[in-house]
Amino acid sequence: MTSYQFPGDFLWGAATAAYQIEGAGIEEGRKPSVWDTFSATPGRVLNGDTGAVACDHYHRYEEDVQLMAQLGIKHYRFSIAWPRIVPDGRGAVNEQGVDFYKRLVDCLRNYDITPHATLFHWDSPQALEDLYGSWQSREMAFDYADYVTAVVSRLGDRITHWMTLNEISCFTHMGYAVDTEPPHAPGKRVNSVKEVWQTSHHALLAHGLGCQAIRNASPVPCSVALVDNLAVTIPINESPVHVAAAKQAFPTCGQNGGIIFPALTGAYSSALLEQLGANVPDIQEGDLETIHQPLDALGFNVYSGTYVRAADNELGYEFLEFPKGYPRMHMPWLNIVPECLYWGIRHLSETVGRPDLPVLITENGCAAQDEVNVKGEVFDTDRIMYLRQHLKAAHRAITEGYPLKGYFLWSLMDNFEWAWGYDRRFGITYIDYATQKRIPKASFDWYRECIQSNQVV
Ligand code: FCB
Numbered sequence: 001m002t003s004y005q006f007p008g009d010f011l012w013g014a015a016t017a018a019y020q021i022e023g024a025g026i027e028e029g030r031k032p033s034v035w036d037t038f039s040a041t042p043g044r045v046l047n048g049d050t051g052a053v054a055c056d057h058y059h060r061y062e063e064d065v066q067l068m069a070q071l072g073i074k075h076y077r078f079s080i081a082w083p084r085i086v087p088d089g090r091g092a093v094n095e096q097g098v099d100f101y102k103r104l105v106d107c108l109r110n111y112d113i114t115p116h117a118t119l120f121h122w123d124s125p126q127a128l129e130d131l132y133g134s135w136q137s138r139e140m141a142f143d144y145a146d147y148v149t150a151v152v153s154r155l156g157d158r159i160t161h162w163m164t165l166n167e168i169s170c171f172t173h174m175g176y177a178v179d180t181e182p183p184h185a186p187g188k189r190v191n192s193v194k195e196v197w198q199t200s201h202h203a204l205l206a207h208g209l210g211c212q213a214i215r216n217a218s219p220v221p222c223s224v225a226l227v228d229n230l231a232v233t234i235p236i237n238e239s240p241v242h243v244a245a246a247k248q249a250f251p252t253c254g255q256n257g258g259i260i261f262p263a264l265t266g267a268y269s270s271a272l273l274e275q276l277g278a279n280v281p282d283i284q285e286g287d288l289e290t291i292h293q294p295l296d297a298l299g300f301n302v303y304s305g306t307y308v309r310a311a312d313n314e315l316g317y318e319f320l321e322f323p324k325g326y327p328r329m330h331m332p333w334l335n336i337v338p339e340c341l342y343w344g345i346r347h348l349s350e351t352v353g354r355p356d357l358p359v360l361i362t363e364n365g366c367a368a369q370d371e372v373n374v375k376g377e378v379f380d381t382d383r384i385m386y387l388r389q390h391l392k393a394a395h396r397a398i399t400e401g402y403p404l405k406g407y408f409l410w411s412l413m414d415n416f417e418w419a420w421g422y423d424r425r426f427g428i429t430y431i432d433y434a435t436q437k438r439i440p441k442a443s444f445d446w447y448r449e450c451i452q453s454n455q456v457v
Contacts, residue, residue, distance in 0.1 A: 004395045049422050070448075176195070207291065301364070331420075
């Protein structure tokens with residue numbers, strides 16, 4: 001019998017993000033982010049939902065931390081809202097905004113829960129969009145670094161686990177080349193592929209400058225990570241020829257070659273550069289060195305993957321379409337491919353060439369069509385099925401010696417799922433938005449059991 005036991009020092013956690021849960025949109029000095037503007041624009045977010053109230057976590061954080069304690073997690077990943085700390089994007093710091101995170105972190109520490117703070121999870125100040133078009137401008141990277149200094153110099157006594165940016169490809173490639181459906185904020189169409197890559201290049205620069213800012217401002221030694229949703233290529237079967245094809249395909253899948261490669265190796269992948277041709281972004285002297293900062297861990301957000309097989313064509317591989325009827329969770333992109341978690345980690349070691357770098361799964365989870373039954377319970381056995389399979393893949397990665405150190409489930413609770421509003425529920429806690437009641441789902445109990453017994457149950 002296989003026992004899916006995890007190492008004794010494995011980190012069990014859960015994740016959220018500021019705009020998705022906090023609410024309190026205009027309270028205590030916060031000013032609008034691009035997501036406030038985007039969601040207030042008719043037709044952008046499903047059902048006209050906005051993050052103005054969300055889970056009201058800003059006022060209910062104590063109750064939510066108690067929920068975490070009940071779950072048994074010792075690690076919590078959340079994000080800090082730039083427009084709360086520096087409401088105009090640059091310049092004056094709003095100490096009231098800082099105080100909220102002090103209260104939150106002190107509360108976490110009272111329950112012996114380690115805070116892992118993401119410094120940017122998409123909610124950039126609208127003021128910078130108005131000033132220079134956010135990530136279209138190189139200035140954004142420098143303003144971000146100043147904001148990071150403001151945060152870390154004030155909270156660095158309480159927080160020692162920092163994550164710079166969440167999923168660069170989403171807030172750049174999905175935000176500017178808006179042939180993506182549904183689009184993401186700021187939802188602005190630029191004129192060329194090169195301009196889109198320029199936005200992600202600026203974000204990479206922000207990451208590099210952000211790492212330096214964290215280390216300069218932190219009063220104590222701390223851990224610094226990037227959070228990336230690398231696109232995962234998966235061999236159709238694990239015979240050597242298809243494994244080789246999956247590795248070869250990896251740099252040209254999604255935005256891998258222009259995001260995870262420069263961040264972890266200091267260079268855009270040559271396969272991508274060749275594909276981009278004249279659309280390669282402008283890279284100034286010294287940029288790649290700045291971007292390629294030493295990291296203490298990589299945060300890996302993973303939900304699905306792409307099957308690849310060896311092919312008799314110029315490339316030597318081909319991406320496979322999902323067949324009709326392939327099982328998926330409650331999102332068009334959420335095909336159930338549990339091996340994605342294993343293969344992503346293996347690619348980081350073998351394909352990107354960073355077997356030395358500890359990996360944290362910073363997000364994994366799924367949306368399901370949850371319903372509260374007459375007894376007031378939510379039996380999300382479909383979510384349990386999804387999570388169980390992915391944790392088994394995590395276990396496989398560890399068993400084979402890959403440096404996977406922890407797992408943060410997305411998400412602690414249902415929340416504002418960006419362009420899908422409140423229609424898509426990713427939580428292991430159900431939120432009744434009318435009453436703000438928190439109802440732990442069956443998956444909450446299942447995950448608590450996993451944590452308690454340190455294995456997949
Ligand atoms: C990720 C985001 C996170 C959440 C999940 C479902 O791309 O980082 O905020 O929306 O997807």
